[in-house]
Amino acid sequence: MTLASRSVARNLLQVALDDQAADFRQGQWEAINALVNRRGRLLVVQRTGWGKSSVYFIATRILRDGGRGPTLIVSPLLALMRNQIQAAGRLGIRAETINSTNRQDWPSLQQDVRRGKVDALLISPERLANDEFVENVLMPISDGIGLLVVDEAHCISDWGHDFRPDYRRLANVIRHMPENVPILGTTATANNRVIEDVRTQLGRVGVQRGVLMRESLALQNLELPSQSARLAWLAEHVEALPGTGIVYTLTRRDADQVARWLQARGISASPYYSDARSEGFEDSDSYRRHVEEQLLQNEIKALVATSALGMGYDKPDLGFVIHYQAPGSIVAYYQQVGRAGRAISHAVGIMMSGHEDERIHEYFRRTAFPEEEWVQDILTRLGKGDGLTIRQLEGAVNLRSGQIQQVLKHLSVESVSPVIKSGSTWRRTPVPYQMDRAKIQRLTNQRESEWNEVQEYVGESGCLMKFLAEALDDIDPQPCGKCASCTGRPVVDASYSRETATDAARFLGRSEFPLECKKQVASGAFTKYDFTANLREAYRANTGRVLSRWGDAGWGSLVAEGKHDGRFRDELVDAAADMLNHRWIPSPWPNWVTCVPSTRHPNLVADYSRRLAEALELPFEPIVTKIKENEPQKLQQNRYHQCRNLDGVFAISGQLPAGPVLLVDDVIDSRWTMTIVAALLRRAGSGPVWPFALATASIGA
């Protein structure tokens, strides 16, 4: 059954590109033909910029003309890029997206989708994994789904570097779709093993492979292990790099820190990561779209981003991609560095690697899967009764809300799952469950060997592009003639001045950040203290400061050392006093200093606080006492348990000095202890409370 010939399709291409002379790139017509005339399933492995959107929009036009239902595009992108929407518009295709940024349009969009007025609908894998969305929007589409497009299809594979749980769900959906639904999977990054895995997951899928090598990209590796050296290099060289670009970091806090440093050095850079927010923006999505657009328009020099800025971000003239820290796999590296130089003749890709990378990747591997114990706790609890909401689960099991979410996510993407969401409650299904330890071990080993391959790349003396192409099983890897190894001279100068490096070290030492105590407590958790859900304004602490992150560059490693040795060094006293006197400058200035007591280490914090008080020339008054032994707060995993564990534990004894007070603790995590001690001080009649902690334990990934 032939719906369209090549010449018809070529006419559509010319319309779409607004170019009378346009003809298909290699593979494009073959893909369209397979989808519309044979209702085939196809995995297309082509580099970004090959023109996959032409394929699916032309196929959509042909299928819609043939009376088929709309195309569903599943992509991690927030929205179609502007040039894609234009091309779709020229073909008379109404392409829409339903995502968290256009919530106000949902009712009308959903209605249009159900009535078949939308020709192509772009949604995220997360949305597809949302049962209510599926039920209310996708199931009622009157004409059915004419074509399913899976963007970044390598994410389906367990072997993929960024396997995502929601893609696993998508793979299961596809497996249950009858063969008369045409499916197009696209990816720019998949080695043979990933392709093989995607094939087995999707069944009966044809594969089309193009060349992945990038001709315009000049690669170089820079060995600058210390953060201050890397910051110094960035400050001195980023401005001179071609055009605008991306600096990739591994964690959110590094993205924030590097962006702040570049800004301080007069370079226009903005942080980008999932949930990144900024004043003046309603939510994270609107902020992210704003900075994405700024980079597209070359209004800023660089985005400092985690891997959240990734798949599908399509800027043809991106001039450089720098890795501040090494990514976890070569596939991930290729994908990120491959964003540069798509439609320009010269672009650079620089990989720096730091001594902290190993630790961060180890943390990623360790926390990739939920603990078996958490899974058992939750399943046992759900096994009694007819379902619980997340809030009810938090009251029932001692797990952090993030851990509960991770467990439910992990379980609910199993093809046969022990849990299912029905409305807002999670119910236990009649399915026996065992965690697949062998599989988790296999995936963890896989990630380790991927990381080892990155180390090899860092030490590679041959052509860097060829190394990447070979790792990706490219069909024809050749020396690139452009990288530092091929040309025998550096792409970029590796030097930086000692002066800038000293500035960077000082910047890292001043990387304190605000400490906001809680405003709401878990209801019913404070029967002794009688704090109600909304903590009264008069009991709340002011915005305090945290000096460092536990174990981090800057002061974090000294804090860790002090905790271990049983005494915090004087440098930490000086650092805190310096911060208070010159940067924080709390107003009204504290009249006295007190600290959070501990029965396990009674002197550690008190001793430090006494010295800090001396340096500030303030009296130290240890009037907060511990009247009840409780479990370590770090073992309490969610808000209810964290609150309840503190009820009745502290008391204020003795004469309360007048005026504002500086409240000191060493390492904080959930901030509940600070919140409660501050509230007790205020209730006892203290002045404003300024909380201060030496470090936070949360990793900020």
Add this chain to the structure above:
Amino acid sequence: MTQSSQAQAMMLLTVSLGKSGNADDRPLSAREWSRLAAWLNERGMEPSDLLKGGLKSTLSGWMDRSVTLSRLDHLIGRGGMLGLAIERWRRAGIWVIARPEPEYPERVKRRLQQASPPILFGCGNKALLDRGGLAVVGSRNASREDLEFAENFGSAAAQQGFSIVSGGARGVDERAMLGALGNDGTAIGVLADSLLRAGTSERFRKHLLAGDLVLVTPFNPEAGFNVGNAMSRNRCIYCLAETAIVISSTPDRGGTWNGALEDLKAAWVPLWVKRTENESSGNPELVRRGGRWLPDDLSSLMCLMNASTDESDVDQPGLPLFEAPQRDAVR
């Protein structure tokens, strides 16, 4: 586990998915499906052939007043929705058996023939479907005495090694099933709606996990209650069992009443009726129309199995179950 393409094609044609508005687009009934299946079969084709190539050429020569080409085209075009729906159901532990598949309960196919449901959704131990057993039916709001009787009957069945087949609804159904399950027995629940909810409910979950219970439905596992569906699933209760017991019934209305009459008419399994003092009960009338009074002594339920509805059997001497007055009533 993925479904065979036969089962996929049958589900596309016969299962309602999501909220379908247009009456012309409704899924095929069991009988409509049977007509199409027979037509395909005569031409050496299988349901999965409808998924390949153009429907028009595959079905050239097909003429049917209600099963039009455009209706079929619409139903077959629901592949995307089917994938989404089945993925969710599979995730909740629900499996699918299509009529041509070997696991499909043989009793149902033999008794209902063309009217047997094309697709059965279920969860729990599939193997129980061919175990037969005692069907127990009764109204939702039965008296306390009847409910207790249902539970005792279930436990008696369990102790004697028989399965209970029932509707899984609150009331008589549930009490009989739980009576059996609570005594290490087994049960089949044939649901008219909400299989997914029932399968994830506390009352059934542990028995499903233990392999003592199977729940099945011919309908979308997330469908809500619907009188028509409830009536047509009643047939499956009788047809999965070897004999049936009516605990309570309301004359001239309701599923229990109609289901029992249907069984008497089709003579699928013997119909036994519990004796009652309640004057508004439909039970005596069921006996007048061919049912038989259930014996008071439940120590040998085997006898309920072996008897056929044939009157000559009833009159056979030596059956201790019957007393003269009831024997008369059979006529």
